[in-house]
Amino acid sequence: MPDTASYPVTERNKVRRLHERARYDHDSVHAILDAALLCHIAYVIDGAPYCTPTVFWREGTHLYWHGSSASRMLRVQKPGVPVCLTVTHLDSLVLARCGFNHSVDYRSAMCFGQAHIIDDPAEKARALDAMIDRLYPDRNATLRPSTAQELKATMVVGMEIEQASGKVRAKGVGDEEADYALPIYAARIPVTQVLGASEPCPRMPTGVSAPPGLAGFTPGRRLDEVMAENQARLYEASPG
């Protein structure tokens, strides 16, 4: 079912520069998020900014990420501090006829909210199972179950998206009208993040092969497409 809602536009998430590139509707923002495996999270410790890359996933308008219980980022986020979670896909290099019009095509999303630790053991275990199955369809059921020690060593953080903005540039070369006649090479060079051939662990017992859930991970496929497909597979049948 299409989600016709939008995130509220406030001073915090309003796109000021090139606002024709801005997207605030759930569908546009979520599409950018769901195509990604990694995000960068900004947070503040003693007034100073930190920017950390991490694996994340989305359930409805809620984002989750995880890490070690020992990590500084996650300890600081414990009391529910504000964070900004940003995702960026680089889609092309844009070589124009002057320096000023050089650019890149991209899709990015900035999400603002307050991080909270998922403390309840059952909810935490469920979230971690969802993370695995969001990345790799049906994989969790094939794994050795998590131990209590492993769950204890892992911290899961959640964040309801309070505001968000997406920004998309997809126009390739855009030059000043007078410059098109100049004898200068201009081009768009596509950039994609692609999968290579799987390298099975050499220590598997004989006879173990890749389960059907990994069928989408074929060499040469775009990671963003695989991620979006797996997200839809896990969540589109159910609400949220």
Add this chain to the structure above:
Amino acid sequence: MPDTASYPVTERNKVRRLHERARYDHDSVHAILDAALLCHIAYVIDGAPYCTPTVFWREGTHLYWHGSSASRMLRVQKPGVPVCLTVTHLDSLVLARCGFNHSVDYRSAMCFGQAHIIDDPAEKARALDAMIDRLYPDRNATLRPSTAQELKATMVVGMEIEQASGKVRAKGVGDEEADYALPIYAARIPVTQVLGASEPCPRMPTGVSAPPGLAGFTPGRRLDEVMAENQARLYEASPG
């Protein structure tokens, strides 16, 4: 000439989690930075964190980025506020035998410093020329020169790296010893960011072809390799 120096290790940049993955020496940190086109920059406005993606480049231990003079991020950075600039390369997906050992191989670098605006017109023009030539060898000389208006509309920000840390995971599957005997599929799936075939602008006059400086941008090449190669080409012959 090899750079044998290291960034100082302080409370701010000390890697706490899995410190065997940490790198503080210039060569390791710079290699991670130079292989990237985009970074994510964290900064603070009124106590709240923001995380913005942008193109950046390095000269010695100095980082530069640019944007519109109208951008909020750059306006806030004007007085020399602290920022954290982070670069991340995703190198593989790691599917292990339990959820806990699922991981990714990656290279990331976090750089801390104070942003300052490059106000001097000559220095600003030089930095913007360097940005173009760092990305695309010898390209600047082939372009229509920047106008005063274009330079005025562009803000260039610089930052001396005060502290930095690199973090590298490159081990693929690492499971608990007892788990290797289990009949569970485990694998490393490589991920690379690659160039596609250039799409020349359809509005070029006939006879304009790609200049020799773009010879490295061949379809299928890894963007990180092209970026590192172009950085070396511009800077390795000269000091810094």
